Amino acid sequence: MKFNDFVCTSAICADLQADEKEAVIAELVASLVESGQVSADDRDSIVQAIMKREELGSTGIGKGVAVPHTKHPSVDRLVGTVGVSAEGVDFNSLDGEKVLLFFMLLSPPDRPGDHLRALESISKQLRDDTFCKFLKQTKTAEDIQLLLEEADNNQFVS
Amino acid sequence: MKSMSEQSTSKEVVITNPQGLHARPAHAFVTLASQFESQIEVIKSDESVNGKSILSILTLGASQGTKLQIRASGIDAAEAVIALTELVEQGFDEVETEAS
Numbered sequence: 001m002k003f004n005d006f007v008c009t010s011a012i013c014a015d016l017q018a019d020e021k022e023a024v025i026a027e028l029v030a031s032l033v034e035s036g037q038v039s040a041d042d043r044d045s046i047v048q049a050i051m052k053r054e055e056l057g058s059t060g061i062g063k064g065v066a067v068p069h070t071k072h073p074s075v076d077r078l079v080g081t082v083g084v085s086a087e088g089v090d091f092n093s094l095d096g097e098k099v100l101l102f103f104m105l106l107s108p109p110d111r112p113g114d115h116l117r118a119l120e121s122i123s124k125q126l127r128d129d130t131f132c133k134f135l136k137q138t139k140t141a142e143d144i145q146l147l148l149e150e151a152d153n154n155q156f157v158s
Numbered sequence: 159m160k161s162m163s164e165q166s167t168s169k170e171v172v173i174t175n176p177q178g179l180h181a182r183p184a185h186a187f188v189t190l191a192s193q194f195e196s197q198i199e200v201i202k203s204d205e206s207v208n209g210k211s212i213l214s215i216l217t218l219g220a221s222q223g224t225k226l227q228i229r230a231s232g233i234d235a236a237e238a239v240i241a242l243t244e245l246v247e248q249g250f251d252e253v254e255t256e257a258s
Contacts, residue, residue: 057185061212067181094185094212112177113221119180120219127213 001117003125003148006080006105010035012141013083016102024089025050025068028104032081038106042074046106060093064136065126067119069105078114080105082144084135100136101126131156168201168229169239175249178221183250184212190245196232198242209242 011031018024026047032038038046049070053059060066081104088098103122107115125131131151138144150156173179179187191198191209198209202224207214209228220226226246230238 057182059181061181061185061216063213065213069181112180116178116180116219116221119216123213123216127217 001114001121002152003082003121004152006078006114006118007148008032008035008037008079008081009141009145011037011081012144013081013102014138014141014144016083016085016089018085019087019089021054021089021091022047022051024083024085024091024102025054025104028068028081028083028102031083032079032104032106035081037079037081038072038074042072046070046072046074050104054092058092058094060091060095060097060099061123062093062095062097063126063132064088064093064097064100065103065132066091066093066099066101067103067105067122069107069115071107071109071115073109075106076108078105078107078111078118080118082148084138084144101132125151125156128156164232165235166229166231167235167239168227169243170225170227171243171246173220173222173224173226174247175252176222177252178224179215179218181212181216183252184215186250187215187242187245188212190241191238194230194232194234194238194241196230196235196238198238199227199229199231201227201229 018027033040050068083102088100091099199206200209202218228242
């Protein structure tokens with residue numbers, strides 16, 4: 001699976017403002033609402049579902065990366081976005097590091113396979129230090145989009 | 159020649175939980191693997207990754223029914239393989255919940 005298959009480019013957040021966990025999740029969900037991926041009526045319910053998932057264990061998987069996610073009936077296909085925080089957010093990560101890179105995933109309740117393949121793609125790219133370094137340095141949504149396109153074209157992973 | 163303490167052992171397991179090896183089971187696996195001194199590898203066909211790294215395990219994208227080889231090398235290799243095999247075979251104690 002490629003980033004292009006699930007990342008909504010108009011919802012990419014190059015400069016996340018929030019500095020704590022629930023606020024950054026709300027900011028990412030808000031960008032999905034603004035880009036028309038989910039309805040404003042579902043915003044609070046999605047944020048709560050993602051927070052509930054975080055209570056089971058942080059999705060801050062280390063190296064400054066988090067993959068906050070949930071299943072939600074408001075989406076009928078896998079929908080995602082990417083956010084970068086310059087300052088980093090305390091996300092109770094497994095390695096204790098602040099999180100700079102966020103990959104948010106919303107899946108329809110009956111499609112575990114797509115979610116798993118998205119996690120696979122994200123983690124494969126993140127294994128590449130150059131990709132991580134470049135992503136943390138990006139300043140605009142266009143830069144992020146370009147970087148994801150390059151990743152989709154296998155310019156990082158050999 | 160390898161000494162007795164440098165044992166290596168492996169076992170094949172099948173992913174049984176419907177959601178596959180996603181973030182939470184990967185976390186559970188790594189948490190358990192990290193309690194052992196041995197090096198732990200998880201192998202899917204010809205791909206081998208570090209069993210103590212969540213990021214590495216997620217790269218396998220192992221769905222329900224996927225066959226994996228768990229290999230441990232070190233002083234507590236046998237115990238590690240038994241414990242990790244059990245974790246996978248019992249489906250990571252996963253129950254169907256809204257948030258996964």
